[in-house]
Ligand SMILES: Nc1ncnc2c1ncn2[C@@H]1O[C@H](COP(=O)(O)OP(=O)(O)OP(=O)(O)O)[C@@H](O)[C@H]1O
């Protein structure tokens with residue numbers, strides 16, 4: 001009998017302390033199909049995929065491949081069965097190069113000597129074929145999250161797996177890259193590979209998937225044919241209510257200038273030259289300013305320089321009229337800065353601390369949480385419980401949950417909760433909704449707008465055009481380390497924004513058609529003549 | 534009831550203790566095998582002598598004296614293991630504890646004999662010496678990213694030679710050992726010597742317990758400990774949160790050094806032992822501290838017990854029959870046990886894994902509702918095939934209630 005399913009996961013149950021992450025879930029993956037997995041943060045998607053990849057052993061249920069029951073004890077078994085996985089949080093060796101990471105475990109060798117050249121050739125070929133640009137010789141710790149993601153995808157392609165699991169691969173990719181990835185996935189499926197694809201972005205699912213299974217709070221809700229359904233229906237299945245996709249907000253009422261950045265230079269993490277080259281802009285109270293741009297155009301370094309994670313090479317940062325360029329990070333924090341970092345595992349959380357300790361990461365020394373040098377654990381716990389409640393952070397054991405065991409989206413929600421609840425005047429948010437489900441995104445967007453309306457300044461960095469367009473009051477486009485354009489989201493289109501981001505178009509505050517009071521004079525001094533429109 | 538028992542088994546402290554005990558037993562078994570191989574007839578006697586140590590004496594007073602002596606010698610070991618543990622919690626491996634301990638010895642003895650300083654001042658100076666040494670390692674690590682293990686080992690050798698040169702000026706005529714510590718430089722005993730029946734018993738014994746508790750509180754309860762551990766777990770996040778991660782690294786190693794240095798003074802200022810100025814290696818104390826720290830489950834209180842145990846069997850080595858076995862035998866067995874101590878963490882993870890497996894088996898068993906016992910559990914592994922035609926989801930054949938509540 002011809003077997004229709006490449007993989008069947010039948011009645012899988014997986015429990016963790018305090019929670020049933022997968023409660024009798026059945027998932028069937030057809031050969032050559034792209035099967036999307038949808039569900040709220042903490043619904044159990046990653047857990048289910050980890051079971052398939054052999055990282056977790058389920059308490060109940062079985063897995064079949066081509067109709068035959070299989071046992072997948074560890075990722076090596078999975079690999080032998082042709083199952084590959086791109087994890088939500090990458091599993092890369094920080095101090096290895098991209099090339100070494102891709103080769104790791106399947107190194108081509110001759111008598112024990114590595115044949116790096118051979119691997120390089122194959123990877124270069126793959127990366128060209130699929131348009132996954134990576135710098136093979138860069139160290140993982142130096143490259144952007146986007147490039148790390150591409151490394152992970154290449155790693156899987158390099159192993160020639162047949163069953164491909166993508167756990168939120170698009171969360172960190174740029175729109176262009178996402179379009180490309182969609183095409184790659186279609187090609188792979190056409191080549192007969194079966195793909196499991198987790199995403200919170202309904203558009204992507206609608207665009208690329210054949211079928212979609214929905215989980216909610218560990219339970220299986222159902223599987224639908226994508227062509228017979230709508231975004232609204234999917235989100236209803238997922239959250240159990242209707243979700244608003246657009247942010248309701250009134251016009252900004254910008255107040256005084258809070259942050260002035262002047263001619264800032266910051267060294268690149270990848271190469272020797274500067275990644276941020278003479279950037280100047282202002283952020284006022286009561287507005288959301290967004291830095292848009294394709295990943296790797298200096299946004300990360302700009303934020304590092306601003307927040308003090310990296311020293312700046314030149315220029316100045318003025319906050320409330322004071323020069324804070326050389327302030328320590330602590331001093332910036334205590335003068336009212338919040339920072340939702342790009343990399344939640346590297347900077348955002350101490351994964352080995354419980355959730356409540358993470359909730360006071362920048363406030364632990366305040367009298368509320370420390371008295372006479374001793375931690376006031378009761379207060380910390382109470383405060384953390386309050387944040388969990390207020391921001392709907394879900395986990396197995398509440399405040400006592402080790403941060404490491406939380407689902408990716410809930411880790412992000414915890415960070416956002418911590419940063420927004422500090423009532424800071426300046427909120428620097430880098431990809432604040434990365435990896436969040438539609439319901440949570442709706443919530444965080446509302447919170448950010450509320451912060452703005454309360455007279456605070458929000459500096460947003462986002463790769464997501466939709467978010468940029470709907471949330472910001474002013475858009476600054478970064479290209480190759482410079483700000484190449486300032487746009488008004490109400491007067492521009494996604495297409496135009498895309499042109500600026502690709503470097504095909506430039507303006508220095510004049511293209512808005514009318515003199516705009518928000519435009520800082522410094523941004524008008526274009527250094528490079530002759531933009532190539 | 535069953536749940537309660539399981540939660541105890543999952544308790545971290547409990548696991549540590551069990552893992553440590555397993556290591557000790559394994560070490561003893563291995564040691565026993567070695568004895569068996571060398572000379573089968575004396576093996577049982579040898580291993581019991583090692584374990585019984587001085588308890589073989591009938592005279593209670595004598596036993597007490599030797600018991601106290603073990604405590605006196607355990608003091609510096611506890612201090613070294615605290616030094617290792619403290620740094621380890623902050624993500625640093627203080628292999629330099631050996632050198633810091635060595636410097637502590639040098640300073641304490643020199644200050645006592647050459648300058649006739651009071652005991653507490655000698656102790657403080659030894660503490661400072663260790664701290665400075667630790668500080669150097671910390672500075673190199675924080676500002677030049679020099680691995681603390683490398684610089685620690687280098688400093689170990691330098692310390693040894695410096696101490697030998699320094700203490701040659703206060704050695705006894707004709708032999709290479711240092712002179713006695715003058716009386717007013719010895720750590721006072723405040724009657725402990727009478728109470729514990731050993732003239733070397735001093736307030737160093739209660740002091741070391743106070744310090745261990747202090748370290749525990751520092752790490753677990755204070756804001757400073759919160760910061761240090763955060764730095765150890767994730768230095769990027771610590772930096773992001775505005776903690777001075779460089780300063781934390783330096784301070785940690787300085788404290789580690791201070792503990793080791795102070796430990797040296799707490800031992801040598803009892804005049805229990807002289808320094809051998811021709812010594813060719815740093816005292817093993819600093820290294821044994823690593824074993825003690827791990828055997829103690831990386832818990833300051835655990836270190837007290839593990840150090841005492843290690844000291845106890847070291848003493849016990851002397852009671853192995855020297856006629857049957859070479860005198861180095863005790864060292865060998867001791868080394869085997871120490872070696873196995875470093876497997877504590879490994880054993881803990883194995884325990885956790887096998888527990889997860891058992892649980893799965895139990896769940897499977899409960900579902901199929903068959904006879905208890907491990908034999909049947911193995912049979913339960915291949916999934917039952919009643920649901921072979923599962924094209925669409927149907928109710929699971931396995932009942933869910935087998936496991937009771939959550940663990
Ligand atoms: N190793 C673990 N130990 C304990 N609990 C865990 C572990 N892994 C996951 N969990 C819990 O299981 C639940 C499901 O987590 P999972 O990571 O599968 O969610 P998810 O659907 O992938 O969510 P997200 O969209 O946020 O990534 C969460 O509540 C999480 O706290």
Ligand SMILES: [Mg+2]
Nearest residue numbers: 046088407408
């Ligand atoms: Mg996930």
